[in-house]
Amino acid sequence: MTGSWKLTLPSLMPVMESVSWQIPLLEEEPHTASESPSTPSPHPPKYWTDASTTLQQVGPQPPGLRSNCPIYPIVRLSARECEYLYMICGNRPLVQDFRGSRVVGGKDAEPGNWPWTVSIQEEIAKEYFHLCGGVILNPLWVLTAAHCFKDIGNEYFSWRLVFGANQLSQMGTKVQIRTITEKIQHEKYDPETESNDIALLKLNKPIIFDDYTQPACLPAKQAILSKMDDCYIAGWGVIEEGSTEASDILQEAPVNLIPVERCNSPTWYNGALGNYNLCAGYEQGGIDSCQGDSGGPLMCKNHKTKFYAVVGITSWGSGCGQKQNPGIYTSTQFYLEWIFKHLNDEKKPAPKSLKMKAAKKIWPKLAEKLGKAGKKTN
Template sequence: MALLRLLLLLGLAGPAGGTWDSCRGTCGLRPVAFDRSSAVPEYSQDRSYEPLESSEGASQDTGGTGVHPGAWPGVISIQATLENGTWHMCAGALIHPQWVLTVAQCFRGAGDISRWEVVIGATDLSQPGPEAELRRIHTFHVHKYYDPATAGNNIALVELERPVECSDYIQLGCVPDGSLAVAELKTCYTAGWRGAPDSAPGPRLVLQEAKVRLMDVQLCNSSRWYGGAVHPQELCAGYPRGGIDTCQGDIGGPLVCKDNVGDYFWLVGLASWGKGCAGAKRPGVFTSVQHFHTWIQVQMGLLPPEADVPPPELPPSPAPESDSGSGNLEKSNGEDSEDYTAVSYRHRILGQFLKLLQELLQFLKGEEA
């Protein structure tokens, strides 16, 4: 047991700093996925988000392609059962057998969530299939500095009523800490729920994916793009020319990038806001989950509350006008940087490592005796 714990701590049983659990110490795997680099169109993301209480707008052609079962084993659908039916509200990512990461916008005005559920392991919400799991929500944590007017700190954690079991169709996303150079990752994808073209007479939401590129935030913030509305704790992904994009069904959907060395993917962003859908110079803007690594650990009880220092007060930047009139969320209002915890966190890990190494040496001495 000491040896296994040591391997997990060193990251030899899975990507370091990416998962806090179970699933045999792994995260970021896509067991039944295959190389679709020639089949998946490149995604020039630009989106207009609103909570998807209907599938309105989800049928827009934004360049994504449907996925086969198991291709995105960490993507989930958060659904609400209302008087007029059950509706997909937003997407998210499973990061622990009992925890889902999504955006705070999903719960804006949510009220009673006793009839909300999370679907895990599905690619077609009308026919989830036997490999899918359904869980009720035990509780949720919206970032206390979330600003709906600017989309600042647009992140939330959902605790499921009970854990799920990992399988080829259900896997954990890897949340990077401050040591990962996210900007250097080259192969990235995003996914979201869209209306299937054959969904007549009613909507049938299926999971679609698209290949995207991380874009320089300075370019994204230039005067002809978003004019300074994108903050450091956000990412831009897409293409300057547009043409491929996320839209309403993608809110909270994951942005993942393949590790430059290992055969696994990092969960680097959550679909947050944009202006229009698939327009030139209007890429998708994502909450950068790396900047909220400590906040996530605090909410999950892995670090004490005092570890999460509040972000500095910054004056809000003017939000760009919405093309679609759907209340696009724009801007992140504070910087939830990991810099303030990097040193203490690494010291803590080093202390754990030395303790486990001592246990291992004692175990080996006992075996020799």
Template sequence: MLMGPAIGLLTILASLLRIPDEAAGAYCGNRPLMMGKSATHPDGGSEAAPGAWPWIVSIQSPLLDDYYHVCAGTVLNNLWVLTAATCFKDEENTMYLWRFVIGTNQLSHLDQNVQVREPLTVVIHEGYNKMNGTDDIALVKLNQAVVYSRFVQPACLPITSANIYALVNCQVCGWSVLINNVFTVADELLEANISFVGLERCNSITWHDGALFPYNLCAGYGEDEIDNCPGDFGGPLMCQDRKTRTFYVVGVTSWGRGCLDKRNPAVFTSTHSFLKWIQDSMSREDHPNFKSMKYNTAKSGDIQRTYSHDAPNKASLRLRRTARSKT
């Protein structure tokens, strides 16, 4: 019969064989299902392994008796999702009906590992302008905290002193796909390697012709691979620290002008440039620059303001006006 220290040793060994769901995720960037697996370098549009990107969110809008994928997002903690303001530019009347699907790669099969939430608060950056894409970043507070598991984990953001361009193995993921020059939504999560393009080059007259701002990142696939597609608006651009192997979400997919044109690569909003805004928005819901008004009232110019709506059997949704603050 095993006694004392022997029993304790067996307990420790048993716990190492499988990470229990309730214990998986004490730190950002954790990928429990990818432990011990070598990094992949897929071409554009390869299917991701289950749990490869456990912070990815499918943001879905209702359609008849079902939902359809409209944007992607990133889990930052158990209550907040990072995405693009562009996802909400024409949807302020229906956002309270949306759902956030977390913990799956396959949209048609939501199993017991999937967690579905509703939006409680949507925070769109004050400077967002849907005509030119300035300050294209947004946060969503969920109506209920997610539970970390092998399939659901928070992503890491870069620290203030980080050198983004020193990171390696950059990846994008999402459900968009280009078939016969028509954008559609794939059932399985797709992933692809992507490489930075210098901002000056990307902004040149024969590329994006001055449309980028200093807080944008530009990245593409090269000669033969397809670019990021509209279904991935709001999704993460992730790059890896060479030493720790941890992935950091360095960008939010904002826009791009064509999936087959090398000179029109994807444009991202740099999370590094908005770290203070993200922190302030998540921690200071009583910020003095947030103003309230009734749902469906008019907007002022191109700047989204605060809305509130109490819908039967739905979470109360508030779209807040925020102060411009970038680091």
């Protein structure tokens, strides 16, 4: 990964399909008196099902305990209860204590490092090739860049989306593959300026969250992005400018958020960015997203917290890794209302069925069980 445009050539399913999925927003949790200010917060983020209601928060996990549910090993849970816990956004079950390397240039990501990252692949002569990245919002929806679909008509109906992959040539048994049934592109997307470069993709059937596939958090509307000082990009894009071959293994690289005002200065992008953009990389260049990383995530957090939020979607740039030409990203925070609107428009009616009643009953029982388990560990 080193923009030119960043584009390169069970059992719970019935219940999940009846749920009206929306988007997860990351709310920072305050430190408790027993926590050191320099220690990442152990509290998981809250998963927002609408603008004002959250699922009950699950408490911190004591080390050394194991059960049948990787995300919550304190107590033995049923498969359905574990599935509900997996709805917490920003969860990375395989990552215990992430300390990415601070080096110039990207490196291979470990499996499960960024479980909300999606490979969008086009079909050419009965073979599939990585085209763009995407971000998981919930079991039925993926967020990506609108320019990935420029001048292709309805060809995307033959594409596929790959979830839970790390190495595309050897995807393994945990990978889930879906197709696109609907694309919602921002109605004011401008291919000339790349303004409003954002799109939603609806899947043909829900994905299942596990160790390798998880929903991303998006930053809350009131979040102050400038305070987020720990940022990463990830994608299968080309690893050097001028290359036409996508990376086989997911690449990750640390970047810095750069004030839009600086990126709009005359010797940088000379006013080409809007208030809907973010700018990330390094003034001297070296680390950047590139062709094929489009639609993929820019993830940030405060170094004192644990959970990343996807604050940007890879959009465009001038070259790859060039001095004073960092990557430009579509701000997810700017488009929260747009995302909410379209997911609300598409949600299914909530029928008074046994499935919905079961879905509504399971969370209180689960919360009670986890509360009792937490008391036993204190």
